[in-house]
Amino acid sequence: MNIPKELKYTKDHEWVRVEGNTAVVGVTDFAQLQLGDVVFVELPPVGKTLKQGEPLSVIESVKAVSDVYAPVSGKVVKVNAALEEAPDLVNQSPYGEGWVAVIELADSGEVDALLDDAAYAGVAAEGGH
Amino acid sequence: MTARKTPLYETHVRAGGRIVEFGGWLLPVQYAGIKEEHQAVRTKAGLFDVSHMGEILVQGEDSLSFLQTLVTNDVAKLADNQVLYTPMCYPDGGTVDDLLVYRQGPNDYLLVVNAANTAKDWAWILEQAEGKNVSLENVSDDIAQLALQGPLAEKILSNLTEEPLAALKYYWFWPEVTVAGKRVLLSRTGYTGEDGFELYCDPGDATYLWEAIMAAGVPLGLMPAGLGCRDTLRFEACLPLYGHELSAAISPVEAGLGMFVKPDKGAFNGREALVAQKTAGPKRKLAGFAMVDRGVARADYPVWAEGRQIGHVTTGSYAPSLDKNLGLALVEAAFAVLGQAIEVEIRGKLVAAQIVAKPFYKREGK
Numbered sequence: 001m002n003i004p005k006e007l008k009y010t011k012d013h014e015w016v017r018v019e020g021n022t023a024v025v026g027v028t029d030f031a032q033l034q035l036g037d038v039v040f041v042e043l044p045p046v047g048k049t050l051k052q053g054e055p056l057s058v059i060e061s062v063k064a065v066s067d068v069y070a071p072v073s074g075k076v077v078k079v080n081a082a083l084e085e086a087p088d089l090v091n092q093s094p095y096g097e098g099w100v101a102v103i104e105l106a107d108s109g110e111v112d113a114l115l116d117d118a119a120y121a122g123v124a125a126e127g128g129h
Numbered sequence: 130m131t132a133r134k135t136p137l138y139e140t141h142v143r144a145g146g147r148i149v150e151f152g153g154w155l156l157p158v159q160y161a162g163i164k165e166e167h168q169a170v171r172t173k174a175g176l177f178d179v180s181h182m183g184e185i186l187v188q189g190e191d192s193l194s195f196l197q198t199l200v201t202n203d204v205a206k207l208a209d210n211q212v213l214y215t216p217m218c219y220p221d222g223g224t225v226d227d228l229l230v231y232r233q234g235p236n237d238y239l240l241v242v243n244a245a246n247t248a249k250d251w252a253w254i255l256e257q258a259e260g261k262n263v264s265l266e267n268v269s270d271d272i273a274q275l276a277l278q279g280p281l282a283e284k285i286l287s288n289l290t291e292e293p294l295a296a297l298k299y300y301w302f303w304p305e306v307t308v309a310g311k312r313v314l315l316s317r318t319g320y321t322g323e324d325g326f327e328l329y330c331d332p333g334d335a336t337y338l339w340e341a342i343m344a345a346g347v348p349l350g351l352m353p354a355g356l357g358c359r360d361t362l363r364f365e366a367c368l369p370l371y372g373h374e375l376s377a378a379i380s381p382v383e384a385g386l387g388m389f390v391k392p393d394k395g396a397f398n399g400r401e402a403l404v405a406q407k408t409a410g411p412k413r414k415l416a417g418f419a420m421v422d423r424g425v426a427r428a429d430y431p432v433w434a435e436g437r438q439i440g441h442v443t444t445g446s447y448a449p450s451l452d453k454n455l456g457l458a459l460v461e462a463a464f465a466v467l468g469q470a471i472e473v474e475i476r477g478k479l480v481a482a483q484i485v486a487k488p489f490y491k492r493e494g495k
Contacts, residue, residue, distance in 0.1 A: 036357070037164045039447035040425045040454070042476075058476065060425050062163040062447055063357050084423065 002029040009120035014071045026099040030124040035061040038090040041083040048076045072110045078102035135180035136335040152245030154181040163357035167449040174279030175354030183247030185240040189263040192236045203391040207232040212300045216381035218399030223377040273335035278325030285346040309341035322366025367488035373443045382406040385415045414465035421481040426456035431474040
């Protein structure tokens with residue numbers, strides 16, 4: 001299982017990559033393995049403002065429907081429209097082409113409180129939830 | 130109740146199967162992945178552990194007359210070594226279960242029932258048999274079952290048996306043949322919409338048979354297959370799943386299985402109710418639909434048309450062989466017409482869909 005060092009994580013298996021005042025958000029390798037073949041991604045409208053922990057997106061595999069929560073508060077400034085045609089990018093490249101959305105950070109302090117790779121590895125080892 | 134393990138449980142874990150609970154049993158939902166396994170069954174072959182299925186023996190001189198009152202299809206049509214699919218109904222026409230009847234002899238039948246329903250069916254059958262000259266035995270724990278499904282199933286199995294497999298026709302069985310040196314009951318049946326076989330064996334032989342079939346089949350593309358693709362395969366072929374397309378509240382006539390209800394054979398549980406539905410036409414009908422706008426329908430989602438709810442989704446999924454999001458829904462009969470526009474309520478939003486023909490998938494040839 002791949003858990004890149006440079007990213008931040010939530011216990012709900014989202015990852016965050018900070019780029020300036022924005023955060024690129026996706027789901028982890030562990031999450032996509034648990035989900036299995038992803039067949040549908042419901043993206044939020046650009047411009048939507050979310051609080052940390054609110055539902056951001058819904059990812060559906062053949063058998064499962066899974067919520068993706070906003071790991072940080074802020075405004076959705078970009079979504080990965082490629083997932084509408086190719087939802088399996090989430091399986092193939094969870095940290096790359098399978099990203100879900102970009103959130104403009106409302107409070108950069110939230111990022112510091114997220115899990116680092118070692119802490120997230122512990123969460124994943126326990127089997128998640 | 131603790132979930133039970135089939136004799137193949139350790140084999141599944143060793144092979145990397147992801148174990149889930151289904152119908153009171155611990156079984157693999159997938160090995161390599163649902164789409165990959167699905168595709169293997171459609172184009173080559175897949176091997177399933179279906180040892181969770183229940184088996185009930187009905188023997189004795191009243192066997193046939195008892196079964197005729199118990200189930201809706203006509204058991205009298207069976208010859209020895211022939212298999213029949215049939216619903217089993219309550220007097221009000223609701224469905225107790227759907228099952229296979231194997232005629233082993235004039236007074237000797239094997240019923241194969243859904244795992245989650247085995248205890249309920251057994252109690253129901255015992256109650257219905259009161260006063261009849263039949264002997265009943267729940268032999269579910271004495272039988273393990275493997276399903277080898279897919280266009281290459283016959284070729285794979287022919288490496289393991291001397292029997293002329295091409296002579297075994299669809300919905301027939303051989304009561305005692307040797308496969309990989311083990312005695313099995315072999316039937317040409319399945320739940321995937323593909324050609325294939327089901328092997329009923331001693332639980333002690335299940336692992337050996339599994340390994341032997343895998344060894345013979347893997348070079349030809351055989352994959353171990355889990356419950357996940359079993360569901361997508363049966364869904365594309367529009368084979369009903371109890372608890373979804375059939376239930377105590379859904380009759381076989383509503384579910385589009387009227388051809389398995391035979392009023393002419395005489396009295397049986399549910400006859401009056403089912404005849405009334407057949408004559409007047411059922412108020413609700415099971416219809417296939419395709420999503421028009423983006424979204425995946427799931428079981429129990431409300432279905433709308435003309436501004437009101439007209440039914441619910443019984444099964445909905447991405448259909449791997451068709452690369453479409455499809456569904457089955459039980460809707461008011463007036464809306465179960467090809468081309469009808471409907472909407473599926475997905476997380477509070479109405480998403481456009483359209484009634485389409487069933488089955489979604491039909492294999493070429495037979």
